Amino acid sequence: MQQSRAVGGRGCALFPLLGVLFFQGVHVVLSLEINADAHVRGYVGEKIKLRCTFKSTSQVTDKLTIDWTYRPPSSSRTESIFHYQSFQYPTTAGTFRDRISWAGNVYKGDASISISNPTLKDNGTFSCAVKNPPDVHHNIPLTELTVTERGFGTMLSSVALLSLLVFIPSAVVVVLLLLRMGRKAAGLKKRSKSGYKKSSIEVSDDTDQEDKDQCMARLCVRCAECLDSDYEDTY
Numbered sequence: 054m055q056q057s058r059a060v061g062g063r064g065c066a067l068f069p070l071l072g073v074l075f076f077q078g079v080h081v082v083l084s085l086e087i088n089a090d091a092h093v094r095g096y097v098g099e100k101i102k103l104r105c106t107f108k109s110t111s112q113v114t115d116k117l118t119i120d121w122t123y124r125p126p127s128s129s130r131t132e133s134i135f136h137y138q139s140f141q142y143p144t145t146a147g148t149f150r151d152r153i154s155w156a157g158n159v160y161k162g163d164a165s166i167s168i169s170n171p172t173l174k175d176n177g178t179f180s181c182a183v184k185n186p187p188d189v190h191h192n193i194p195l196t197e198l199t200v201t202e203r204g205f206g207t208m209l210s211s212v213a214l215l216s217l218l219v220f221i222p223s224a225v226v227v228v229l230l231l232l233r234m235g236r237k238a239a240g241l242k243k244r245s246k247s248g249y250k251k252s253s254i255e256v257s258d259d260t261d262q263e264d265k266d267q268c269m270a271r272l273c274v275r276c277a278e279c280l281d282s283d284y285e286d287t288y
Contacts, residue, residue: 084110085188087164089181089196096203101171102156103196105164105181109188115139117185119157119164123149124178131180135166148174171200 086108095101103121119137124130134149136142143153143166152170157163164183168175179196 084108085183085185085191087181087183087191087194089194091194091196093196093198095168095171095175095198095200097172097200098170099203101168101198101200103166103168103179103181103198105157105166105183105194105196107162107164107183107185107191109162109183109185111185111188113159113185117159117183119159120182121153121166122180122182124180126177128177134179137164173200173202175200 087105088107089103089105093101093103105119105121115138117138119135120133121135122131123134124132132144132147132149134144134147135153135155137155137159141155143155144150149168152168154167154169156167157165164181176199177197179198180193181196182193183191
């Protein structure tokens with residue numbers, strides 16, 4: 054444990070790693086919590102957002118700073134790719150030059166950034182660090198980014214899913230219609246075999262249809278007779 058130091062003639066013990074300040078017998082806990090996605094998947098050429106949010110017990114001021122770093126796979130070397138303090142300072146050199154953009158809002162606790170035109174070389178570990186004095190002690194979450202090609206397999210899976218969503222309901226409707234038609238056909242066949250007799254309503258409907266057919270036939274005959282008589286009068 055760190056020894057107490059005399060400041061201005063008064064006892065003051067400072068524990069920077071724990072973020073606890075003892076002053077005149079009163080201790081204050083500096084709390085700053087940061088959250089980020091542990092894993093992010095993206096595709097070559099499609100913009101990727103790296104989410105980072107924070108909660109601070111202190112009000113946001115122009116002293117707040119945000120730093121994003123990047124570490125390639127199987128490497129201990131880290132690279133600063135973005136810095137924020139009142140203004141945005143994306144990196145102007147290295148792999149991410151001109152491809153990092155601000156996507157957050159410090160007054161809403163958002164410290165997110167975006168990567169334009171990602172490539173397979175962008176795979177690696179990203180970290181988001183926020184300091185909002187006097188809240189400067191916090192966890193540093195890590196985000197593993199995996200960039201892949203959006204190949205034929207991915208497109209095929211999307212098309213297959215869409216096809217299933219369209220095909221399944223259509224197939225169900227067709228099956229139901231076929232079952233209904235089959236039942237109806239089976240019922241008619243059964244009636245014909247058992248000497249089924251038509252009801253009075255069905256007989257009446259058939260009679261009306263026959264009367265209509267006879268009337269139509271008589272009308273046609275009458276029209277033909279009229280035409281023949283007109284033809285004979287001309288002579």
